[in-house]
Amino acid sequence: DSGVTQTPKHLITATGQRVTLRCSPRSGDLSVYWYQQSLDQGLQFLIQYYNGEERAKGNILERFSAQQFPDLHSELNLSSLELGDSALYFCASSAQGLTYNEQFFGPGTRLTVL
Amino acid sequence: QQQVKQSPQSLIVQKGGISIINCAYENTAFDYFPWYQQFPGKGPALLIAIRPDVSEKKEGRFTISFNKSAKQFSLHIMDSQPGDSATYFCAASGVDGGSQGNLIFGKGTKLSVKP
Numbered sequence: 597d598s599g600v601t602q603t604p605k606h607l608i609t610a611t612g613q614r615v616t617l618r619c620s621p622r623s624g625d626l627s628v629y630w631y632q633q634s635l636d637q638g639l640q641f642l643i644q645y646y647n648g649e650e651r652a653k654g655n656i657l658e659r660f661s662a663q664q665f666p667d668l669h670s671e672l673n674l675s676s677l678e679l680g681d682s683a684l685y686f687c688a689s690s691a692q693g694l695t696y697n698e699q700f701f702g703p704g705t706r707l708t709v710l
Numbered sequence: 711q712q713q714v715k716q717s718p719q720s721l722i723v724q725k726g727g728i729s730i731i732n733c734a735y736e737n738t739a740f741d742y743f744p745w746y747q748q749f750p751g752k753g754p755a756l757l758i759a760i761r762p763d764v765s766e767k768k769e770g771r772f773t774i775s776f777n778k779s780a781k782q783f784s785l786h787i788m789d790s791q792p793g794d795s796a797t798y799f800c801a802a803s804g805v806d807g808g809s810q811g812n813l814i815f816g817k818g819t820k821l822s823v824k825p
Binding site: 598600629638639640641644652654686688698699700701702703704 | 744746751752753754755756759799812813814815816817818
């Protein structure tokens with residue numbers, strides 16, 4: 597158990613809908629990362645927050661947004677969902693968000709868009 | 711320049727054998743190279759990592775070999791066990807050069823160790 601929690605574990609929804617994925621980092625970790633894992637694209641970095649502020653953006657679509665709250669939990673919002681958004685979404689956390697900090701991954705949320 | 715290329719896609723090894731997974735990168739600004747292990751239904755977990763100031767790092771049965779001039783690094787699993795059956799991802803990051811310190815992952819290698 598990495599200490600990172602993600603809810604829900606599974607999510608099934610329809611095209612055009614909006615969903616929110618939630619992540620609680622390990623106790624004391626200030627940095628949260630979101631990744632998308634799909635069979636064709638592999639593990640892709642989406643976005644990073646550090647202590648409530650956006651720090652870096654990766655391959656995140658404009659339909660997707662995220663935020664980190666004062667209690668350090670984070671939410672990833674996915675809107676206008678398309679079939680191709682079906683994937684595993686992982687949250688990871690690290691102590692300070694520095695390059696060499698180990699990232700601890702949560703168990704993921706499996707999103708299925710029908 | 712941001713890609714990390716990983717091979718093979720899948721690997722079958724007999725128990726007790728050596729598993730070798732290779733990765734190559736192009737961005738010379740990368741300066742941190744971790745390997746992650748992922749079991750089905752779980753998130754990736756850090757296995758071992760190396761920085762380019764050393765050519766090899768060993769932790770138990772796991773060794774990273776790093777060739778800076780060739781821009782390649784590899785994971786060796788000695789005495790492979792059925793419990794090592796998982797998907798392995800190499801990754802790279804660097805503060806400069808665009809990744810902003812965030813991990814760029816290879817596509818993964820599915821390892822099966824036969825008893």
